[in-house]
Amino acid sequence: MKLYDYTGAPNPRRVKIFLAEKGVDVELVNCDLTKGEHKSPDFLKKNPSGKIPVLELDDGRCLAESVAICRYIENLHPEPNLFGADPFELGHIEMRNRQIELELWSQVGTSWVNGPIVARMGTFKQIPQAKEASDANVGRYYERLNDEFADSEYVAGDRFTIADITLLTAVDFAGAMVELKPDDSLGNLWRWHALVSGRPSVD
Amino acid sequence: MKLYDYTGAPNPRRVKIFLAEKGVDVELVNCDLTKGEHKSPDFLKKNPSGKIPVLELDDGRCLAESVAICRYIENLHPEPNLFGADPFELGHIEMRNRQIELELWSQVGTSWVNGPIVARMGTFKQIPQAKEASDANVGRYYERLNDEFADSEYVAGDRFTIADITLLTAVDFAGAMVELKPDDSLGNLWRWHALVSGRPSVD
Numbered sequence: 590m591k592l593y594d595y596t597g598a599p600n601p602r603r604v605k606i607f608l609a610e611k612g613v614d615v616e617l618v619n620c621d622l623t624k625g626e627h628k629s630p631d632f633l634k635k636n637p638s639g640k641i642p643v644l645e646l647d648d649g650r651c652l653a654e655s656v657a658i659c660r661y662i663e664n665l666h667p668e669p670n671l672f673g674a675d676p677f678e679l680g681h682i683e684m685r686n687r688q689i690e691l692e693l694w695s696q697v698g699t700s701w702v703n704g705p706i707v708a709r710m711g712t713f714k715q716i717p718q719a720k721e722a723s724d725a726n727v728g729r730y731y732e733r734l735n736d737e738f739a740d741s742e743y744v745a746g747d748r749f750t751i752a753d754i755t756l757l758t759a760v761d762f763a764g765a766m767v768e769l770k771p772d773d774s775l776g777n778l779w780r781w782h783a784l785v786s787g788r789p790s791v792d
Numbered sequence: 793m794k795l796y797d798y799t800g801a802p803n804p805r806r807v808k809i810f811l812a813e814k815g816v817d818v819e820l821v822n823c824d825l826t827k828g829e830h831k832s833p834d835f836l837k838k839n840p841s842g843k844i845p846v847l848e849l850d851d852g853r854c855l856a857e858s859v860a861i862c863r864y865i866e867n868l869h870p871e872p873n874l875f876g877a878d879p880f881e882l883g884h885i886e887m888r889n890r891q892i893e894l895e896l897w898s899q900v901g902t903s904w905v906n907g908p909i910v911a912r913m914g915t916f917k918q919i920p921q922a923k924e925a926s927d928a929n930v931g932r933y934y935e936r937l938n939d940e941f942a943d944s945e946y947v948a949g950d951r952f953t954i955a956d957i958t959l960l961t962a963v964d965f966a967g968a969m970v971e972l973k974p975d976d977s978l979g980n981l982w983r984w985h986a987l988v989s990g991r992p993s994v995d
Contacts, residue, residue, distance in 0.1 A: 637936070638891055650880065654887040654894075661883030677853065680864030684857040688841055691857075695898070716921045733840070 592658075593620040593627075593635070593643040599762040601642040603655045606754050609790035611666045615644070656686065659751055671751045685745040685752040689759060693730045697763045699723035704767055727763060731771045731778060738777035742784070749785065757785050795861075796823040796830075796838070796846040802965040804845040806858045809957050812993035814869045818847070859889065862954055874954045888948040888955040892962060896933045900966045902926035907970055930966060934974045934981060941980035945987070952988065960988050 592608075594601040594617045608615060620626045620641050628639045636643045636653040644658045645651050652658050663672045673679035702713045703720035734756070744752035760782060764770035771778050785791065795811075797804040797820045811818060823829045823844050831842045839846045839856040847861045848854050855861050866875045876882035905916045906923035937959070947955035963985060967973035974981050988994065 637940075638895060646880075652880075652883045652887055654890045657883045657887035657890060660886050661879050664879035664882055676864050676867035677849075677855075679867055680855045680860045683863050684855055684860035687857045687860060692841060714925065716919060716925070718919045719922055722917065722919070737840075 590615045590647065591618050591645045592616070593618050593632070593641050593645070595620055595622050595641055598622065598641060599758045600640070600655045603754050603758050604642045604644070604658050606757070606790050607659045607662060607671065607751065610669060610671060610749075610754075610788075611662055613662060613666055618645075656751070656755075671749070671754075673750070682745045682750045682752055685750075686755050689744065689752060689755045693727065693734075694755065694759045696723040696726040696730065697759055697767055697769065700727065700763075700767045700769060706766065724769060727769045728772075731775055734781075735771075735775040735778040738781045743781070749788070753781075753785050757782070757791065793818045793850065794821050794848045795819070796821050796835070796844050796848070798823050798825045798844055801825065801844060802961045803843070803858045806957050806961050807845045807847070807861050809960070809993045810862045810865060810874065810954065813872060813874060813952075813957075813991075814865055816865060816869055821848075859954070859958075874952070874957075876953070885948045885953045885955055888953075889958050892947065892955060892958045896930065896937075897958065897962045899926040899929040899933065900962055900970055900972065903930060903966075903970045903972060909969065927972065930972045931975075934978055937984075938974075938978040938981040941984045946984070952991070956984075956988050960985070960994065 592601065592604060592615045594605070596619075605617075620632065620643075622641070626632060627636075627641055632643075633639055635645060635651040638653060640653060642655060642658060643651050643653045644661070652661055660672060663670075671682075673682040700720050700723045701707060703715045703717065703723070707713050708715060741747070743749055744756050760771060760778075771782075773779070795804065795807060795818045797808070799822070808820075823835065823846075825844070829835060830839075830844055835846075836842055838848060838854040841856060843856060845858060845861060846854050846856045847864070855864055863875060866873075874885075876885040903923050903926045904910060906918045906920065906926070910916050911918060944950070946952055947959050963974060963981075974985075976982070
């Protein structure tokens with residue numbers, strides 16, 4: 590299997606942490622986003638959406654979308670379990686993962702595409718008011734998470750799951766690339782961040 | 793089990809179609825969005841995100857997020873299979889479902905919150921430029937889908953899955969509530985729409 594990757598891109602990072610948790614090795618193929626390689630005709634045959642990561646199987650079939658790739662891997666390699674082990678837990682972990690995606694990651698993404706780095710790339714027609722709103726939404730969501738981590742060690746309860754990978758990559762990307770690092774006062778959120786960042790799978 | 797619902801809301805509709813496909817009956821509880829019942833303290837205990845649908849189990853545990861609820865039901869009632877029956881199909885259907893959500897539903901949602909109905913509600917600080925961009929993105933995505941349906945009977949291949957429910961509810965909501973009905977010229981998309989709309993589960 591090959592994973593189309595770009596160093597520093599947050600969605601391939603999600604899959605790479607997941608694979609490391611599973612102990613699954615794949616060949617990494619660099620897809621240079623700065624050269625538009627993800628929009629080339631050859632790449633669009635692998636993923637018509639023109640995004641990375643893409644997992645290419647040995648028979649040539651491809652899967653895109655980070656969580657879809659991870660779910661494929663989970664079903665090939667069930668242990669350690671990262672998506673849930675019974676019907677309720679499968680639903681609960683998916684709910685938490687989706688809440689982080691829809692309520693935090695989507696806002697970090699809006700701040701990113703409307704922010705200064707993408708402005709210099711000139712690849713997106715920016716809307717400053719959208720960034721004002723998403724920046725504020727990110728700050729509010731960090732506060733909600735900080736409250737939740739008062740009672741919960743991990744995002745979806747008392748063990749590490751895919752929802753922690755989703756949150757870690759969002760917070761790290763927001764801090765490094767979008768100037769939306771959580772405030773130092775959010776002690777529970779930072780306690781969780783240190784716990785998860787210390788895992789051998791995370792780099 | 794109880795499903796917190798509001799007639800006409802597209803996300804509860806996704807779950808209701810899914811439950812009908814499975815032949816699972818649940819009690820529907822009206823959560824009046826126009827009265828803000830989804831933001832009441834009691835409701836926020838069920839779902840801190842303040843959104844419907846929510847599935848409340850007989851023991852009081854709750855699940856939010858449409859697809860998380862559907863995955864719980866899928867694992868309780870595996871037939872008919874709507875999420876995939878082997879590792880690759882589970883990944884492929886999740887990929888297709890997420891593409892519809894991230895590339896179409898998200899844009900329909902942006903057009904909705906920045907459109908005339910929400911303007912009259914006065915519940916959202918609107919950004920007209922965001923609606924211009926999302927309206928155009930929806931139109932482009934309909935054309936992509938129309939091309940894909942030239943070779944594919946359903947969203948994720950040759951059988952009905954959760955990804956069809958996601959697309960149907962997006963297209964119907966976009967047409968009825970956001971003035972973004974697909975153009976009559978998109979014959980493949982409309983062929984799929986008629987096929988799926990004719991299922992007994994769909995109302």
